[in-house]
Amino acid sequence: MSPLYLIFGPIVLSAFTALLGEKRGGTVRTVALVLFTAMLFYSLDLLSILPETGYMDLGTYLPVEQFNFALTLQVDHLSVIMLILTSLLLILVTLSSWTMKNATAYFSLLILFAGPITGVFMSTNLLWFFIFWELTLVPMYFLVGIWGAEGRIYAAVKFFLYTHVASMLILLAFFLIHKETGSFDMTVVKESMLASPVLIWWLLFTGFAVKMPIFPFHTWLPDAHVQAPAPISVLLAGVLLKMGAYAMIRMVVLMLPEQSENFAWVILTLGLITLFYAGFMALYETHLKKMVAYSSISHMGLVTVSIATLSYSGLSAALFEMIGHALIISPLFLIAGFLHHKTGSWQMEDMGGLMQKAPYLSALFVLAGLAALGLPGTMGFIGELTILISSIKAYGFWLIIVALASMIGAGYIIWTFRRVIYGEMSETVKNSNFKMNRVEFFALIIFSVLIIFFGLFPSSLFEVINAAFVSLAAQGGL
Amino acid sequence: MFSSFTLLFMAALLSLALHRTMWLKPFAVGATLIALLLTYSGSSIGLSGFENSEAVRLFTMILEIVLVALILHEEEDMTITQTLFIGTASIALLQSHTLLTFIIAFEAVSIISFVLVSHIKTSAQAEGAVKMFIAGSIATGILLLGAALYLIGGGKLGAPIVLESTTLSTMGLFVMLLGLFYKLTIVPMHGWAADTYALVRHSHAAILTGVAKTVVAVSMFHLFAPFLAEHLTMTVPMMAVLAVVTMTMGNFLALFQKRIARILAYSSIAHAGYMLLAFAAVKSGYASTGLLYMAIAYIFMQSAVFLLLDILRKKYNIQTLDDIKGLAKQHKGLALFFTVQLFSLAGIPLLAGFLGKAVVFYAVVDAGLWYITLIALLNSALSVGYYAWIVKHLYFDALEGKKLQVGSSKVQMISQTILLAGTIFFGIFASWVFVAGNSF
Numbered sequence: 001m002s003p004l005y006l007i008f009g010p011i012v013l014s015a016f017t018a019l020l021g022e023k024r025g026g027t028v029r030t031v032a033l034v035l036f037t038a039m040l041f042y043s044l045d046l047l048s049i050l051p052e053t054g055y056m057d058l059g060t061y062l063p064v065e066q067f068n069f070a071l072t073l074q075v076d077h078l079s080v081i082m083l084i085l086t087s088l089l090l091i092l093v094t095l096s097s098w099t100m101k102n103a104t105a106y107f108s109l110l111i112l113f114a115g116p117i118t119g120v121f122m123s124t125n126l127l128w129f130f131i132f133w134e135l136t137l138v139p140m141y142f143l144v145g146i147w148g149a150e151g152r153i154y155a156a157v158k159f160f161l162y163t164h165v166a167s168m169l170i171l172l173a174f175f176l177i178h179k180e181t182g183s184f185d186m187t188v189v190k191e192s193m194l195a196s197p198v199l200i201w202w203l204l205f206t207g208f209a210v211k212m213p214i215f216p217f218h219t220w221l222p223d224a225h226v227q228a229p230a231p232i233s234v235l236l237a238g239v240l241l242k243m244g245a246y247a248m249i250r251m252v253v254l255m256l257p258e259q260s261e262n263f264a265w266v267i268l269t270l271g272l273i274t275l276f277y278a279g280f281m282a283l284y285e286t287h288l289k290k291m292v293a294y295s296s297i298s299h300m301g302l303v304t305v306s307i308a309t310l311s312y313s314g315l316s317a318a319l320f321e322m323i324g325h326a327l328i329i330s331p332l333f334l335i336a337g338f339l340h341h342k343t344g345s346w347q348m349e350d351m352g353g354l355m356q357k358a359p360y361l362s363a364l365f366v367l368a369g370l371a372a373l374g375l376p377g378t379m380g381f382i383g384e385l386t387i388l389i390s391s392i393k394a395y396g397f398w399l400i401i402v403a404l405a406s407m408i409g410a411g412y413i414i415w416t417f418r419r420v421i422y423g424e425m426s427e428t429v430k431n432s433n434f435k436m437n438r439v440e441f442f443a444l445i446i447f448s449v450l451i452i453f454f455g456l457f458p459s460s461l462f463e464v465i466n467a468a469f470v471s472l473a474a475q476g477g478l
Numbered sequence: 479m480f481s482s483f484t485l486l487f488m489a490a491l492l493s494l495a496l497h498r499t500m501w502l503k504p505f506a507v508g509a510t511l512i513a514l515l516l517t518y519s520g521s522s523i524g525l526s527g528f529e530n531s532e533a534v535r536l537f538t539m540i541l542e543i544v545l546v547a548l549i550l551h552e553e554e555d556m557t558i559t560q561t562l563f564i565g566t567a568s569i570a571l572l573q574s575h576t577l578l579t580f581i582i583a584f585e586a587v588s589i590i591s592f593v594l595v596s597h598i599k600t601s602a603q604a605e606g607a608v609k610m611f612i613a614g615s616i617a618t619g620i621l622l623l624g625a626a627l628y629l630i631g632g633g634k635l636g637a638p639i640v641l642e643s644t645t646l647s648t649m650g651l652f653v654m655l656l657g658l659f660y661k662l663t664i665v666p667m668h669g670w671a672a673d674t675y676a677l678v679r680h681s682h683a684a685i686l687t688g689v690a691k692t693v694v695a696v697s698m699f700h701l702f703a704p705f706l707a708e709h710l711t712m713t714v715p716m717m718a719v720l721a722v723v724t725m726t727m728g729n730f731l732a733l734f735q736k737r738i739a740r741i742l743a744y745s746s747i748a749h750a751g752y753m754l755l756a757f758a759a760v761k762s763g764y765a766s767t768g769l770l771y772m773a774i775a776y777i778f779m780q781s782a783v784f785l786l787l788d789i790l791r792k793k794y795n796i797q798t799l800d801d802i803k804g805l806a807k808q809h810k811g812l813a814l815f816f817t818v819q820l821f822s823l824a825g826i827p828l829l830a831g832f833l834g835k836a837v838v839f840y841a842v843v844d845a846g847l848w849y850i851t852l853i854a855l856l857n858s859a860l861s862v863g864y865y866a867w868i869v870k871h872l873y874f875d876a877l878e879g880k881k882l883q884v885g886s887s888k889v890q891m892i893s894q895t896i897l898l899a900g901t902i903f904f905g906i907f908a909s910w911v912f913v914a915g916n917s918f
Contacts, residue, residue: 066915134826141866176848
């Protein structure tokens, strides 16, 4: 199957499914599920036939020689891992939005999203990468703006504008790269060919930092994540932020290695600030979903610190943490959204005693929460431990402070348990009915199983992840 | 010699006889399609003073496709005839290779547009028409002043522009450009545009902003680019500053408008700024492709949005942002057409508007002016603010009380489909434009 179908197929398909009537929502949902499953199998298949190092060529399309502009599709371990994660999350998001209103439009937009996101991870032509990168914004804008909570319009427009401005910096950087090297091909572009890499580095770093997000460019995230419907928060945290981290690794660290080494302190400092700032914000929040959003930012800070090591082990740890973060933060978002849906409140003080009323749901929340604070036996522990070790190895013992962040994490998570899950049952909880749709509950179970499985058997994942950066291992780091 | 120019001219004259019959529209569409075939086969006017090139040929074809869409949409007989006349004059203008033919064809386009907007039914339309007429007269005056200076300086109107020229004739040419900037709505020569575009009938505005503006821009590049490239010390600062001022002012003013037509009018001014960037980057090899791409993208999307406004206003009397609240819930098709074209104007990828902007902006980087590109990119991001805001009204807001009547004619939907196909096609397939853009 030509990979082109996986990119443009969903875009065309979504136009057709959108035309179906409102009553055919179930059909569109099934189409989405089948498509995402096919994507998952396709990417798993890719993983099995990848060469040990370097890229596998999937073809070049739509060439414009005058502009070195062609849709070059190449994948390596890093991109295939992202593809697997994305398609897995898309399946789980579909399951979690089983009872979504306005299903035809909603699932059509999800299908539309699947096209460009595949393009982002497959394209090695910078301009096409940018095209897909930007295109992911469009379905997200509608998904947040139509299905979101009270403040959805403000959040959607802010999200769109904020990230679009960042993208403009990225586009300028790509233009400068093309002017210097005469190529848009990211496998060809190497820093040594560039005359003014400092400017390019800063433009790219800032542009991707917004998406990740790194302090002080994170302000769009709490709005967008809180106002988005819960499954879309999952998509934002699990896929969009990962897109930023992926680009940061691929286009800043790997494409501009020399400048990244010069400015590693910038990445490290901002990563640490993000880690602690967001941690303290989460501690301070009484708004349940905002707490989860800040916890999400804090974890991305951890990923940033890990990227700043620029080392084989550090990048592997970062990739592991990215996957872990996607799997751990998603059930937290889903449950927070579900609680708001049922109780009509975001405030933790309105809840309490949930364990007595909805024990299974509470158990899943506790599990995901414990994984988020890094309990051994879960993915969170492995992620934080490997990041701690590799950053200490790279920058010295003082980076033991990263462990402090873990303690802050324990603070806000356990305090949240105290306020939401345990304690006395509040009036709101008493009056609410917490019956969850079975399919949506099933999605939560899958998340939990994966969190524990990769927590107990991290090596199964690390084998694949290490292959993504094996070229660095040969050089002994960067 | 029988060319698309002659054919359209004859069709326009003949169409007068078909007014008030059902044959007018099929006849006009048929004639334009044959003209398209003739252009495709490479016909050119063939008189001295006119010269065809690959870029002009491609753009003429696009122009003829858009003319088909405009004619299909139109319900007034007189406007159909005038659309054909405008098409004829535009082909002449595009192929002009000397100042004399250029001035004549330019005036022909201007005069026909004056006649076009003179279908006055309300006082608002009168205001728009008069403003345009006055601005147009001033533009003509300045253009002729420039031509006179050029003549005195030793230039010849009947021959292509000479590159080694005297100070006076150089000055004359720059003065001429200033006159042309009125038509391109470059700040500070833009004062009339926002009013005219917003006040005259929207289908007329589609011709004025979509067709006339792009034709002027492309023909200007066709004629003046070698001269501008020769005088870079003058060209680059002048064009860059005017472009930056124009786009920034257009975008900021668009942000504060309540009426959709005015938003789009100011966005049209902003786009003139983007087009002017190609002139600032004239020394780059990508400038010509950039301008051609921008013009192609712009003619599709700008005509489409104004035609859509025409449908909305005529059928539902929709004028302000409040009026379109929740439109998507009732008219999925219209809302989708509108949204895609607006996103194209905003520069969202896989649509022609993105590649148009991208190539122009790259040309500016290539010419060594990356900071100008940064300003332009930020401007483009700013413009997303008001385009996304229109889309927000279409999709996110609830339908307010009143139910809008259903029904827009099938032919008009075909016309929109043609324009949409153009916007999407040139958003994905870029190679034609690049091949043509190299031989301007």
